[in-house]
Amino acid sequence: MRLMAVHAHPDDESSKGAATLARYRAEGAEVLVVTCTGGERGDVLNPRLDRPEVWAGLPAIRQREMAAACEILGVRQQFLGFVDSGMREPLPPDCFARVPLDDAVARLVTVINEFRPQVMVTYDETGGYPHPDHIRTHEVAMKAFEAVAGTSYEVSKLYYTCAFRREWFQAMHDAMGPKSPMGPVLAELPDTPPKWPVTTRIRCEEFFAVRDRAMLAHATQVDPDSGFMLHDRDVERAVWPTEDYHLARSLIPVDLPEDDLFAGLR
Secondary structure (H helix, E strand, C coil): EEEEEEECCCCCCHHCCHHHHHHHCCCEEEEEEEECCCCCCCCCCCCCCHHHHHHCCHHHHHHHHHHHHHHCCCCCEEEEEEECCCCCCEEEEEEHHHHHHHHHHHHHHHHHHHHHCCCEEECCCCCCCCCCCHHHHHHHHHHHHHHCCCCCCCCEEEEEEEECHHHHHHHHHHHHHHHCCHHHHHHHCCCCCCCCCCEEEEEEEHHHHHHHHHHCCCCCCCCCCHHHCCCCCHHHHHHHHHEEEEEEEECCCCCCCEECCCCCCC
C-alpha cells in the first residue's frame, strides 16, 4: 500500500490527517508527504517564539520542524521546492501561486512516477481556507492525478480532507459542556452544509497522541496553550474517533460509505 498526502506548507500534514498517516504507516503502508512550499512567508503563531532571531531564521526552522514531525509520524517527506506565497497582496512574483501551473504539475508528476501511490490525499478547491498556496495545491494535485490517469503509474483514488468542519466543532462543544473552548470558533463558522460530504471515515483514535506530538513539533506554528490543543482528548476519542475524507476521484469501483482509504485496493 502506498499513500501520498499533498500539502501546501510544513505543519499542514500534522493538522490535517496526521493520525490517518500514522495509522497506515503502522499497518505497513508506505506513506509520503509532499510539501509544495517551505512556509518561508508564514507567521510565528506561538507567542513564546515570537522573537527576532526566530523570524530571521524561519525558513530553516520550519524545515527542521518538518523533519521532526515526519519522524514522529514515521513517514517520508519531500519538498516540491516552491516558495510560500504568503497572504499579502500583491503576491510576490517568485511565489508558488504565481508559478505556471503546468510547471508545478510536472514536478508533482515526477514524484508520483517515482513513488507510485495508489491513493492521494489533498484539499478541495477552497483549499480548506483561502490561502493561495492551499488553492494552488488543490489545482496542482488534481491536474497531476489527471495527467497520470491511464498510464502505468496512475493513482487509483484521490480524496479531499474534511478537517475542521463545523460538525466536528459542534460535537466536541456539545460533549464538553460549559467548559467547552469551541464556542468562539462555532460563532465564526458558517452553518451551511459543506459542498463535499464525508464519504470515508478512518478510525484512528489510538494515533491522536502521535498526531498531537507531530503538531507540537511545528513549534513556531502551534501555540500549545490555545486553539486545537485545548480540547479534551478523551472526549475526542469517544465522540469523534475518525478523520474524515471525501472521495473526489476513483478509477476503481467503490462502495460508499467507506472506512478505509485503500478499500478496493487491498
